Amino acid sequence: MKLTPAGILYILLTLLLGFGAVNTGNNLLYLLISALLGFMAVSGFLGKGNLGRPHIHLLLPDEIYAGRPVTARLRLRNDKRLPVFLLRVRILDGSALFLVVGGRETAEAEISLGFPARGRQTIDGARLSSIFPVNFFVRSRNLPLDQPVLVFPAPRPVPLPEAAGDERRLGEKVVSGRGPQGEPAQIADYRGGEPLKLIHWKLSARTGRLLVKELAATAVEPVVIDLDQLPGRGLEERLQGAAYLVNRYVRAERPVGLRLGGRLLRPGLTRAHRLRLLAALGNHGQD
Numbered sequence: 001m002k003l004t005p006a007g008i009l010y011i012l013l014t015l016l017l018g019f020g021a022v023n024t025g026n027n028l029l030y031l032l033i034s035a036l037l038g039f040m041a042v043s044g045f046l047g048k049g050n051l052g053r054p055h056i057h058l059l060l061p062d063e064i065y066a067g068r069p070v071t072a073r074l075r076l077r078n079d080k081r082l083p084v085f086l087l088r089v090r091i092l093d094g095s096a097l098f099l100v101v102g103g104r105e106t107a108e109a110e111i112s113l114g115f116p117a118r119g120r121q122t123i124d125g126a127r128l129s130s131i132f133p134v135n136f137f138v139r140s141r142n143l144p145l146d147q148p149v150l151v152f153p154a155p156r157p158v159p160l161p162e163a164a165g166d167e168r169r170l171g172e173k174v175v176s177g178r179g180p181q182g183e184p185a186q187i188a189d190y191r192g193g194e195p196l197k198l199i200h201w202k203l204s205a206r207t208g209r210l211l212v213k214e215l216a217a218t219a220v221e222p223v224v225i226d227l228d229q230l231p232g233r234g235l236e237e238r239l240q241g242a243a244y245l246v247n248r249y250v251r252a253e254r255p256v257g258l259r260l261g262g263r264l265l266r267p268g269l270t271r272a273h274r275l276r277l278l279a280a281l282g283n284h285g286q287d
Contacts, residue, residue, distance in 0.1 A: 003136070003137060017029055017036070040136065047133060047137060051084075051087075052078065054076050058073075059072055066151050075108050076101060079104065085100055086099060090128075094111045097109065119282055120151075156243075188211065189211060198213050222254070224257040
């Protein structure tokens with residue numbers, strides 16, 4: 001429990017009135033001091049009960065980069081039958097305020113968090129505090145959390161590496177969809193938007209309805225990022241460059257893989273694959 005400036009002023013006022021009552025013997029001052037002390041006692045009782053024993057749950061995004069603030073969702077469940085007021089939850093360098101949480105209810109709030117270093121980490125707990133019912137005292141207590149966090153390296157722009165000669169043997173070519181530059185993939189009905197040059201006139205004449213050729217798009221050559229070949233003044237800068245390239249290639253719809261020493265993660269294109277690569281970069285060298 002910590003006194004606030006308002007609480008200090010309140011106590012000083014009570015002491016001054018007490019000295020005045022002792023010196024003058026004025027019964028009205030004694031009654032006023034009793035009322036002030038009673039009000040402080042009631043506020044202390046209500047404030048202590050207001051903290052209760054809430055439970056918190058932190059919902060983190062699946063992409064967290066070192067040195068970049070992220071917005072998480074914080075859930076607070078009030079197991080008491082009575083509502084609680086003005087609860088502030090502090091986690092690391094962020095905090096969230098819950099004005100009112102009803103009895104047996106759960107409330108949510110946003111909280112901004114920052115993680116200075118990459119890697120697997122654990123948020124051990126949170127600090128719960130409140131100034132309820134009046135801003136005389138700040139009462140607080142610790143709440144257990146034990147929340148695991150995986151922080152990715154902060155992307156650092158680097159030049160795109162030249163394609164390695166053995167890349168073709170590291171992953172399959174991926175077809176990104178239909179397009180006018182590829183080989184014929186199948187025959188389909190004409191839907192009105194296809195170019196006339198794609199109409200298969202012979203089959204159309206034979207079947208009596210317009211048919212078009214659907215072409216497979218040109219295959220995209222996969223790329224494998226070799227961490228040891230990236231520019232940088234140390235491991236951390238190379239990891240940051242690799243994180244940048246992983247995001248860059250996936251956004252460009254190019255399959256990307258990763259070589260970490262003797263470990264090879266084969267190329268892929270999905271969001272889940274991108275997160276696996278970033279997780280590997282975040283954990284690298286910490287086992």
